[in-house]
Amino acid sequence: MSNRLHTVTPVVLSSTMSSRVPGCSVYLKMENQQLSGSFKLRGIGYHAQQAVERGASHLVMASGGNAGLALSCAAKILAVPCTVVVPVTTAEPILHSLKLDGARVIVSGGFGVHGDDYNSATKRALEEAKNPKSAYIHAYDHPEIWEGHSTIIEELEEQLPCKPEVLVVAVGGAGLLCGILSGLQKIGPKTVGACSLEGPGMVSSCSLEGSETLSSCSLDGPWTFYFIVDSVAKSLGARMVCSQALQWAFQFKVLSEVVTDAEAVSSCLQFADDQRVLVEPACGAALSAVYYGTICRLQEQGYLQMKSTNPIVVVIVCGGSGVSLQLLQNWEKSTGIVQTDAVHSNNSHD
Template sequence: MEGSLAERAAEEHFHTVTPLLESWALSQVVGTTVFLKCENVQPTGSFKIRGIGHFCQEVAKKGCRHLVCASAFFPSFRTHGRGNAGMAAAYAARKLGVPATIVLPEGTSLQVVRRLEGQGAEVQLTGKVWDEANLRALELARRDGWENVSPFDHPLIWEGHASLVRELKAALGTPPGALVLSVGGGGLLVGVLDGLAQVGWQHVPVIAMETRGAHCFNAAVEAGRLVTLPDITSVAKSLGAKTVLARALECTKEFEIFSEVVEDVEAVSAVQRFLDDERMLVEPACGAALAAIYSGLLQRLQAEGRLRPSLASVVVIVCGGNSIDSRELQALKAQLGQS
């Protein structure tokens, strides 16, 4: 890529301004207007491109010559999860004309490797789990002077995710009564909270949803300190950080955050209902946020007096994700004993 073209790529946004759609079906469930911020239509399939794209652009401006990113891979019954972080890094690197190496655990399907290679990335397979792949990525970054792309743990990542709230402000004008999102490592949560502060909406309650077995944020909130889960046992593998960001826990002292946990069966049921209602198929990780609506949790928070009994509107961040198709959804439902 010529210098002038590379410079232009470093200035433009790699994410798209995603639709904010009013959902009649979800509004009927809650009894108030529900808006969907559809991050599932991002060019890489998830919100990750906001933060990772911004990070990659900023380090490219400073002369980064090679990007490396460890991404998660989760084998399942019939399909294979595609690391959302790795796809975002590979996409951004291609746009910037910068080489990228994506490190994935061994056992990653050829389909995933080819998809990443189709973005121009080199793929390395190391270790059995993300933690081991990440050690390899960090080693490459130190040894060769490459820039390591964290899936969620960097201020530039959070800064990129804050763009989502600026779009909400432009679309809505007035603040919603509550905002619902899923929490994995905490990057989206921190970015959204930063965005709320930037637009003067820091009073908006945020309902932070996790599935049991991938609930590192809730565990930290309950303990009052960071907690490392022994393992990720939830089917919502894209939420599979064992320890949440320290910054995410700090934010509980600065913002009104409700940390809530749903069962896998509720998250997967929400995925199916959302598919039926809105004709959009999302990961169980996203189903955790949708379950706040479908499971009645939002109404329970209101009945308990923790949320205002009357909310002007609710925004649900539909975070998207690549690790799902119709066969995978059926396999998950069978695993959880759903018809």
Template sequence: MESMLGVENKRPFHVVTPVLQSMALSQAAGTKVYMKLENVQPSGSFKIRGIGYFCQQVARDGCQHLVCSSGGNAGLAAAYVAHKLGIPITVVVPRSTSQLTVKRLEEQSAEVEVFGQAWDEANERAMALAEADGWINVHPFDHPLVWKGHATLVQELRDSLDAKPGAIVLAVGGGGLLSGVVSGLQEVGWLDVPIVAVETRGADSFNQAIKAGHLVTLPEITSVAKCLGAKTVAQRALDCAREWPIISWVLDDVEAVKAIERFLDDERMLVEAACGAPLAFLYSGYFRQLQEEGHLSRPLDSVVLVVCGGTGIKMEILQAMKSQLGMV
């Protein structure tokens, strides 16, 4: 155990991901678009940054068992890290979770419990297990240590780019990535870089909260982008919208799924529908629209797209989404 905790606790579990220009996305947006390729992280998404950092800290404090509620990427990140640390973990997943994800969780030696229809119910179960058994609950997006881990993404951008970007485009589900990117921008002194936070209709709890001026709980998640499926965003995400230039944008599932296919053709990478949302924002001309309406500066030297990734996708799942949306 000393070798596990001694070695694994001294280095981050995430890798420094590439920053590459996309010619196709640049052409669509009318400016240089750099892709921050979080889809090549060891667990398949950006989640390993914040969750890896959180798990490291609690492991140092003597954590004996982890529990995490997740329908996908957060659970996979937590299971990957727990396996590396040699700490047992229980991942509570909602019934909407694919068998592909369950299989991958089990491959990381996680105990998987299926509970509830949506993530919110699985999260209540995870919190109950943590309280009853003295386990440490790994929240998928709502914890300062998670945000601190995600902030490393911006530190890498500072080291990779010649100049600060004119905007950052990313997906927002529960708000963990958004909160971390805002923290990172503050840390590196990029205090005037706006963020475009993209959701799909039917999973747009962030947009609804901004419109209402307070947190809003969606009655259900109807979008195919299940990894955006937090019925209520973190309070910190809404606070960020009040202290940072953030543009909230909502688009349709069909646009997100079309963007997945186009991205696969353009960049030879297959990503989840949650990642397809910010891709669609650029492919569909909405970036240019915001510039024409004066919400974003014109011209902008460059834009960074966070390719958040996701492992809950394969061609069979993509075809099923297209069929569900009447696209085939």
């Protein structure tokens, strides 16, 4: 992908997290280091870039979080104006960041008019995009977005010593998941290592309590995916999953897991201790697969069967800008996390 707007992010081997999955090496794909703060710059940046090449001179989106920040960042790089319609509940720091990037921000809501949730904000954004020179950019559900996200797989091929056996991926609307699957389809019979795409595989779906999960599906495939739909993390609060994700999910075995709000937030806190990095609870939900022993449990139950002698687990650290030290402390209190929690027992650092 030439003239990309995103950056190639590092892959970090975490000895601390590896110690929680005995016999495995846990690598972190640090998407939090994208210019916009999350992986979303990959897909939204590419989609915006293609829209401009097709003649658009104004970009429009409905988003109250990381997708909007990715668009405002992309629009700034592309030197085109953009409008982001946000729900009335959007946090002030997000509004501030959008405006710093030069975005026109419409806070539309109240009394059920527009913007009181994502769906109504979308209606207003579609109205804004009716101009022939405007392009509506979806937050996650578009093939060009998935194409942009698929570059994660291309980079992992180059960065890892061998094929990973488990990918840990957080899912809200499933744009990232679609990108990962799209990347694997492009690889064809190859994988990161010399193994073929033929053979048993697994996709795991995990949710925060109170949220919906992807349905269980099955087919063959050699990679393992662990994806998460979250209720407390606002950046994973999509109303529905990409239909393409549901279609592609039939190519893999799917296992659903549930992550509590406390586990997601606690994992953010532990990750801050281990890696000195702040991430949103959406990302914490993915991290909990390591911190709360889900991968180990699935191995013990026979759902995960590692093939190599030193299997690689990759956690996509999706990032997110809706986090601060104060917010983490507030979430810690609101979820009732206590410092004696088992996840805090390991105080070593990478």
